[in-house]
Amino acid sequence: DQQVKQNSPSLSVQEGRISILNCDYTNSMFDYFLWYKKYPAEGPTFLISISSIKDKNEDGRFTVFLNKSAKHLSLHIVPSQPGDSAVYFCAASDENSSNTGKLIFGQGTTLQVKP
Amino acid sequence: DADVTQTPRNRITKTGKRIMLECSQTKGHDRMYWYRQDPGLGLRLIYYSFDVKDINKGEISDGYSVSRQAQAKFSLSLESAIPNQTALYFCATSDSGWEETQYFGPGTRLLVL
Numbered sequence: 459d460q461q462v463k464q465n466s467p468s469l470s471v472q473e474g475r476i477s478i479l480n481c482d483y484t485n486s487m488f489d490y491f492l493w494y495k496k497y498p499a500e501g502p503t504f505l506i507s508i509s510s511i512k513d514k515n516e517d518g519r520f521t522v523f524l525n526k527s528a529k530h531l532s533l534h535i536v537p538s539q540p541g542d543s544a545v546y547f548c549a550a551s552d553e554n555s556s557n558t559g560k561l562i563f564g565q566g567t568t569l570q571v572k573p
Numbered sequence: 574d575a576d577v578t579q580t581p582r583n584r585i586t587k588t589g590k591r592i593m594l595e596c597s598q599t600k601g602h603d604r605m606y607w608y609r610q611d612p613g614l615g616l617r618l619i620y621y622s623f624d625v626k627d628i629n630k631g632e633i634s635d636g637y638s639v640s641r642q643a644q645a646k647f648s649l650s651l652e653s654a655i656p657n658q659t660a661l662y663f664c665a666t667s668d669s670g671w672e673e674t675q676y677f678g679p680g681t682r683l684l685v686l
Contacts, residue, residue: 462615464615467613492674494677499679499680500679500680501577501663501665501677501678501679501680502616502663502677503676503677504674504675504676507674547615547616549616560618560621560631561616561618561675563608563615563616563617564615565613565614565615566615
């Protein structure tokens, strides 16, 4: 059973506009969430994270929003740039797992930003 | 130089063959992980290690074994490869502690015929 789901396999956005990537989870014990970005032929790289005690975390053009009641988080990229074109993975951990570093990943969403 | 390296980067093997994927890191991290990525399934944890003497199974460890030869080296073995082990394999490292970021290697693309 997929505990972390990214239901949109792909997203296409025009340069300069906002990109919104969504992630849903089923385990209410998850308390830490991360987004990773992956370019072809490279490993995933950490992008941004959020703890369950917050509902928003911002880092430059990237903002992650967490809605615990809906078990939903989203990544906003504003403004989108062609270099943002990549696969984005949502990941989560719970208190029992985070001290082991165990993460549960979503399936990934491929973002294409068109010039 | 890359902090986390994986060898080989690509490998084709036949069913029943033994194969080893290697991972080395220069970040000085205690924790190391092996994941596989399959289309539509994201990354799934195979094994993880807290230190040289501490190795743990992840969610999909069947058919795999690992060896932590040193703090910097963590190898993944497929004792008898089968076609459904065809996937992209990633090694990752992290420091000890709460909510530490994981750093990934570039991946090994494995094809089992």
